[in-house]
Amino acid sequence: MKLVDLEIVHGLETPYPLQPSQNYVRLEGWAFILGQSKPCHVRLRVGSEIFEPSESVLRPDVGSRFPQEPHAASSGFVFVCYLPFGNHAGVLEVSGDSSKQWLPVKSMMIPVSSHPLxxxxxxxxxxxxxxxxxxxxxxxxxxxxxxxxxxxxxxxxxxxxxxxxxxxxxxxxxxxxxxxxxxxxxxxxxxxxxxxxxxxxxxxxxxxxxxxxxxxxxxxKQGAYAPPLPPPHMWKVPPADSLEISAAASTPIAAGPANILFILFGDFTSNSAYHVTALANALIEHGYDCVVAVPDHAETIEAQPTARFLGIEFSQLSNLCHFYSDGGGPAVTHVWTPRESVRHCWQDLKTLFATDLVIHLEDNEQELLRHHLTMTAGELAKLPPKELDARVPPYLSHPHRSREFLAEAKGVTTIIETLVSELPEGTPRLTFWPAATDDFKPLDRNESLRDKLGIPAKDTVIFYHGNVHGANTAEMVELYRAIDQLNISGSPTWLIRTGRETEEFRQLTKDLIVGHLINVGFVKRAKDLPILMSMADVFVQPGSPGAFNDFRFPSKLPEFFSIGRPVILPASNLGKQVEHGRDAFVLDEANADAIAEAVKSIREDPALSKRLAEGSQRFAAAHFSWQISAEKLAGFYQRHTRLTSPSARRRGAMEIVNAMYE
CATH class of the missing domain: 2.60.40 (Immunoglobulin-like)
Incomplete structure (x- = not known):
């Protein structure tokens, strides 16, 4: 019998995509080839290593399902394979001729976590x-x-x-x-x-x-003086193993009806990755099958400890159908921003899979490009096409190609309503705000941690989390100047912050708030950030209305509001939606002078401080919810793409799985 005539049947009891386990993988299921006179053998191939089953299992249920197959009841297996840390490409294989020829049953990505220190x-x-x-x-x-x-x-x-x-x-x-x-x-x-x-x-x-x-x-109390620890660099992570690229299909692979693919422009440590993680997890709870792709360093998914999806790299997208439980492709591909790296990825992806495109906008992309190139809109428009192409980096959007990209989309989602002004006429659109996870909740002021850091109880603490980059350098300098003014005027004020910063910013602020700055560098958002934020008396989002801030929604704002402290912010983006004096303290421009005066007003008026803290909690509870955003997003997909609602059987199965995460 020719290999092409052989029909393989199989089932896996181990939930897929596989969840990371510490230095091993466990795979349980059954597999055999129909019509064989001898029992079949199975093995698991991981890279160049071959693993035999740890245990052969009798499966009377499979025998009942295939009564004409004499060896069906003996087709069960359990693999327990010890593997090094990383992402591994594996293939389950079966042989019906005493291991002379092996046939692939299922390709899979095997994530393995590391030993502890x-x-x-x-x-x-x-x-x-x-x-x-x-x-x-x-x-x-x-x-x-x-x-x-x-x-x-x-x-x-x-x-x-x-x-x-x-x-x-x-x-x-x-x-x-x-x-x-x-x-x-x-x-x-x-x-x-x-x-x-x-x-x-x-x-x-x-x-x-x-x-x-x-x-x-x-x-x-005694001993030599030592300076505070400088902010650490982000970790470097080893690249993921890539699956062998499958030969391009002559026609695009059909979509699985409930399969969703998210594509990010950065790795899993980015703010956008927190948004996608929350949305994908919520969609999985409702029975959808989600995969998230990043350009490289899929191992950084450890920054998203709650992730319930498989994280892969762009180089593995051609094997995408192996990562969905139904073997199909994505019904909808939701790309995070129209940046060049993402656009190039889509150009390849759409030739492989029958999938519909949705694009997410979260910034004024052209303002970011102009700032990067230090050019005005007029100067940018005068650049010859070849020079423009050469000067647009992969991590930003091309002025012309991004418009063509947006016109190709079945729909566009935005983080804030102002971004819809950039869309082609008639494009379906949905705006949803980011939210905070359940880790961010009302917390009392952390006196113990403040005391350990040597911060007197009467001093004011401002907390800010986020990176400093070219586009927000000026407003972050204003925040530092505000805190410096407060200290000079006799109001002791500390800034505790996280995130990376540029050398330019360090030079601009090197003489500001000396002795009252604690930068803890990068921290894991869910685990450590709420604890650090609980030391704060006030949260401040610096900035002014304009082309940058009016078209963005800072991800930290839902977390500020959820902790339950007074929030100071400019009359831009969310600042246009909240009520001044009730939900937040809104400034026409959140510059140094205005921030310093606002902090003084709040700290000198306990009734105002209490009212703003309670108002921020109320606003967060009423407006920030990833579950609601995910439900809106699923409805948007179903109205404008080929995605359909998961089957009743799949939803029932997910109810059982969801209970494991409660």
């Missing part, structure tokens, strides 16, 4: 508190990754350590780990004066960052 601090302090300046020692190692850098953190102070000290006791404890013998560390000097939580920060040669928490706090 191992280590400990030697005993120090009394009852978890260090009050005398000492040197700290201990050991650390990782079973998979080589360690590149080790620091002891005390609050926001970095204490250098010597790493690689000999530890025979650790080597004896872990005889299978060659690195264990030289896993010791010790601070180079006694701890400096200061206070805060003590942790060990470990960075590996592959760019991953781990923390070892000994449950120690320090409160040192």
């Amino acid at each position: 191992m280590g400990q601090f030697e005993a120090a302090g009394v009852d978890g508190l260090i009050t005398e300046t000492v040197r700290l020692a201990g050991w650390c190692l990782h079973p998979e990754f080589a360690i590149d850098d080790v620091l002891v953190l005390m609050g926001n102070i970095a204490v250098p350590v010597d790493f690689g000290l000999e530890r025979p006791d650790v080597a004896e404890r872990f005889p299978d780990q060659p690195e264990a013998r030289f896993a010791g560390f010790m601070t180079r000097e006694n701890l400096p004066r200061g206070s805060g939580k003590v942790r060990l920060r470990v960075m590996t040669t592959c760019g991953r960052t781990y923390f070892l928490d000994p449950e120690l706090d320090a409160d040192l």
Whole structure:
């Protein structure tokens, strides 16, 4: 019998897409070839490695389903395969001729998470508190990754350590780990004066960052002075394994009726990725099958710990049908912004799959390009086509090609209503606001954390999270100047912030709010950000109405409002929707002078502060909901694309799966 005549039947009990497991994958199901006189064999091929089943399982249910097949009841299998950290391309295969020829059953992406860091601090302090300046020692190692850098953190102070000290006791404890013998560390000097939580920060040669928490706090009145820790660089992550690119089909692959593909212009650490994660998770809850593609570094999906979808890279899109449970392509492809990298991706994708395009807008794209090129609209319009093409980078939108791209879409979604003015006449459109996850909720002021950072109870804390880039440098300088003014005028005010910044910004602000700035760098949004935000007395979004702010919706605003603090913002984007004095403190322009005066007004008037805090909570509860946005989005898809509602059977199955996430 020819291979093309063989019919393979199979089923998987392991939920797909596969969820990351620590250094292994477990795959359970059944598979065989119809009409075979001998029992079939199965195997799992992962890269160049071949795995045999860990267990063969009797499946009387499959035998009842295929009564004419004598070996159906013996077709069950369980694989437990130990794999290194990363994304792996795997293929389940079956043979009906005693393993002479193997046929593919299903291609799949196998995500594998890593081992945790191992280590400990030697005993120090009394009852978890260090009050005398000492040197700290201990050991650390990782079973998979080589360690590149080790620091002891005390609050926001970095204490250098010597790493690689000999530890025979650790080597004896872990005889299978060659690195264990030289896993010791010790601070180079006694701890400096200061206070805060003590942790060990470990960075590996592959760019991953781990923390070892000994449950120690320090409160040192004596000792040398040490400067605060500068904001860390973002981690570097290894690239994902790519599946072999399938040969292009002669006709586009048909869409699965409930399949959705999201395409991002950046990796999973971007603000946009938080939006897509929330929407995709909500759509999955309703029975849709979602995949999210990023240009590269799919491993950064660890920045989205709640993700229920499979994250892949652009290089793997040609095998997309293998990632959906029904084997079809996406019914709708929702791309995040019309930027060049995304547009090029769509040009390839539409030749492979019968899918409808929806484009999301979240910024004034042309204003971003003009700012990047430092050109006016008139100067940009005069550029010769070839020069314009050469000067538009992949991460921004082309003035002409983005319009053609938008005209191709079945519909457009926007983060704010003002962006619809840029759309072609008659284009279906939907506006939905971003929201905050359930981690962002009303929180009391975190006195304990403020105290550990040395912030007096009477001082004012302003919290701001987000990166500084070319387009918002000027308004962020205004925020720094406002806080500097408050301190000079006798109103002690701190800025606690997260995110990266440019060298230009560092130079512009190097002499501002010295001693009252704590920048903690990058933090995971859901886990750490609400805790840090709870130290704040006031949240401030700087800026002024204009071509940049009027066409955007800062993602941090729903999180500001959800925590329950007074929010100061300009009369632009959301500032045009809230009521001044009730929902927020709205300024004509949120520049340095206006911000400083607003902060003083709020801090000197407890009744106003209480009213604004309660108003921000009410506004958040009434207007920010990812579930509602996802329901609106699903309806929009069904009205304007080939996407249909999931079957009753699939919705019922998802109710069972959803219970696992509650």
